[in-house]
Amino acid sequence: MKVDKRYEKTLPLGELEAKPGQEAAVAALHEWVEDKCANVVLLGSVGCGKTHLAIAAGKEVALAGFYTEEEGWLASQRRHVCFVNVPSLLADLRAAISRGNEDTADRFAHLSKTCTRLILDDLGAERLTEYAAEMLYVLVDGVYRREASVLVTTNVPLKDIVESGAGRIISRLIERATLVKMTGSDLRLETFTRK
Ligand SMILES: Nc1ncnc2c1ncn2[C@@H]1O[C@H](COP(=O)(O)OP(=O)(O)O)[C@@H](O)[C@H]1O
């Protein structure tokens, strides 16, 4: 699981302290980590902590998958967490296409067969090209077929995501999803005004 530098210090979910407005999301993510629910969608405005919590949950899963006496490193392979920031993925796809890079489809097919937990951070209302929608669909569909679970964060209502061209993706996800609407205020703004 590779994440932006500014979230490297984010603690795994088990050690995280919830900020006001994050309690319901943290509770749902504990269930997600423990395999008690399938997919989770965190919906909330900018800065309420969606990415922070998603990374905390991903780290908790990855920790739980570390080496065990009985299973060795297999355990961690079975719990391969794939963290995808959707806007940067879309930018990467655009760059790959303009370079004529043909590995992209293979990379997605491989990920869709190997990751056991998929985190789609910041799935938005940005209009998807047909190719980008297809790549995301390959990923989500592969995960869905294996009954692996997905965590989505977004700041736009699902119907707006559907209209962006991601309808097939959303329909796969919501079949077994818990939707948590986060109500917290912008934590970045709070830190800024407190200084
Ligand atoms: N529970 C938490 N504990 C500590 N820092 C947090 C917590 N939740 C959010 N933050 C911090 O608040 C800021 C905004 O959170 P972020 O997850 O980036 O928001 P969003 O993805 O919803 O826009 C980030 O700097 C993040 O690290």
Ligand SMILES: [Mg+2]
């Ligand atoms: Mg975010």
